Amino acid sequence: MEIVVEHLSDLTKKLTITLPKETVGPALEKAYAKINKEVKLKGFRRGKIPQSVLENNFGAQIQAEVGEKLVQESYFDAIEKEKLEPVVHPEITEHNFPEDGTFVYVALVDIKPQFELKEYKGLEVEKPVVTVSDEEVENEIKLLQRHQAVLQTAEEGHAIAMDDVAIVDFQGFHNGKAMKEVRNENFSVDIGMHRLGKDFEEKLLGLKKGDKTLYEITFPADYPNPLLAGKTVEFKVDVKDVKVRVKPELDDEFAKDIKPELTTLEELKKDIRDRLQKTKDDALKGDLDDKIMHKLIDLNPFEVPQRLVNYEIQEMLKQTEENLKRSGLSFESAGINLEELVEKNKEVAVKRVKGDFLLKKIAEIEEIKIADEDIQRGYQRIADQYRMTLDEVKKYFKRREEILPFMNELHNEKILNFLREQAKFIEVAAATEPSAAQAEA
Template sequence: MKVTIDEISPVQKRLSVEISSDVVLKELNETYAKLNKKVKIKGFRPGKVPRKIIEKFYSDQVKSEVIDTLISKTLPKAIEDARLIPILHPQLDSASPIKAGETFSYSVTVDLWPEFEVTDYKGIEIEKPEITVTDQEVEEQLEALRRHFGAIEAVEEDRPLETNDIAIIDYSGEIDGEPVEGLDEKDYYLEVGKGYFNEEFERAIIGMAVGSERTIEITYPDDAINEKVAGKTVYYNVVLKGIKKRILPELNDEFAQKFSPDYKTIDDLRERLKKQILADKEEAVRSSLRNQILDKLVSGVDFPVPERLIEAKLDQMIDNISGHLHERGVDLEKAGISQDRLKEKMREDAIKQVKTELILDKIADKEDVKVENEELARHIDQSSTQIDREELLAALVQHVLPKLRAKKTLDLLLEHAVIRQAASEADAMDQTRD
């Protein structure tokens, strides 16, 4: 076996392997011999089929199997001899045909663990924001509850569309006089002024009367995610078919009692909401502290990241977005979202996430952070029993174990961090005046 190495980048090498003709012939003969014992060809007893007959029917299958076998047998040794430490399974680039009496060669791309050092990761200085819950925040939550439990009724009076109304519209979009697929809907419910659709569009339909039509011109930025409209001007033809509005329940004791028998008055509900907001803010602060640590770790060390790791992270992020859209009955194509544009927008975030994972993994090795078997066992017990236990364990080791280890590492860093109380908004304003 002859091995040559070409450097593509500091974290990527191309490994070319050449295998001698006698090894190729030996593997061919062994594969045909095994196949001879299994094949059933009319007129021949099992194991007594002439080689030429087997080659006639199974040549392509045997050659493919021999290629897989030769690569699987030689690649680990080639990587070991080259003293490479792959971070991903090597990617096959090319393979020569299999021919008796000739050498066989193949090449793979090997993505490597980047070389870097992480120092001073204990004692990182971070700021803990001050937590307060205002009366306004509580009232906003109450309003959200009112909206959720409100009834939607048609507007009977003869009046134009207003902010906060629910417009029932038909719309279709054109670019350069041609209709655009995906930019049209019938009986679409649009809550005006919430920004769920397009703020400029929503402002433009205010004042329309039921039964009226209006053409709305919207120019989209060049980096719009929907590639159909990016950098283009769309003319929407809009028909207002109806107006509805939310009828909100009164904020009284009766409203509070709908949520729990423990709430006797509306003030009881307010107190419960205040506690929930406080708990949410405390969780947000914990998240903020962790993010500050991660930001300082990433900014403190620079190293190249294998492109395949970035692509894998981007695919994962797009799958998450696609899953959220699917829950709403929409897919990326129907939403007009280009995967390429999404990847372009999310690339920097993906690189940061990959670097974060690699840095935490490096620290976990240095600090000997381990995930105990009992922790994995709890995940197995909490998972569906319909899945084979061995398959489930393999999936947990691949996907859950790294996350658990990263979390424990981050908890360790947070435990050793220097946490300073951030100045309140009032104090910050006083300092500014001084």
């Protein structure tokens, strides 16, 4: 095997690889012998078709199949011989079978960036002090009381109020045209939960069963639903019915209904406080990890392979597309411009790629590796989160394409745990946070 390496950049190498006829000839002969036994051509017995006839009829197919096989068999040997560390699959730009019996192909290889790791231990990071207020506990209690309430049909003439459920038909119009995805019949609007937006619900307050109304709402550019983001939509609404909530009393019996192992309302409040504190602590942990990664990236500038960034962008687009599909939408129906979305995600993709290289470099220096107990803890966490058995989780991760991203995630978590332990945290007052009810909304 002959290899010629051209340095297109610090991160991209062009390999022209030539395989000798002693390797290529037998591979072609084997492929022609196989197809000779399998195909039928008029005027020839199976297995007795002349080579020239096979080449005329199946030459292009055979060369494509054998070429792909030869690339697969020789590429990694070539990489190892040249001591390269590729980060993505190569781009095979050309391949051919010259008349001298050899096989030549060109591979564009993006390699691992080389950089000197600077400061990564003892990073100074601001750490908000997070606590759970009495108001947050009371809001959570009210939310539970709301969920335990019984819905009853409102009396005739009852005006829609907070905590009621309005049954409505609605149709959205944009620039005078009906939006086929923004319509529904007999839709339940839970007043106060803001699932259709605060403005939409507030326009219903005071209306009664049988009322019809027409109103406009201008949605902000960052509104979660891409169909509505940045648009002014006129809604035609027909109130079909109104239901009121009859809430249970807040007493010890209420606490038992929520959680049978509890005996008093005070115990329920403590349980809620503990749960909210854990949620805040978990969120803070993620926030600190983000701050550490931003510091690392700022302190360690280096270039990353563009094709790896492109791959990351495609993964992000795929995730966005899956989220849209769950809502019955596509990029087109949601009015999303793909070019703009790619540009918007580019910076994030670069940071993700850089972050992964930095973490792996730290793992290499500090000899941080994944152990069996780390994997078992990962399995258990997924089992607890999705209420699955450990066997069910392990069965899901049997495939290579599932286990490798999972292992990478566990490894990155272990490296971040190390960096968090090494960091210097500066405690600051936490920003005002939404109540539990607002968070759910």
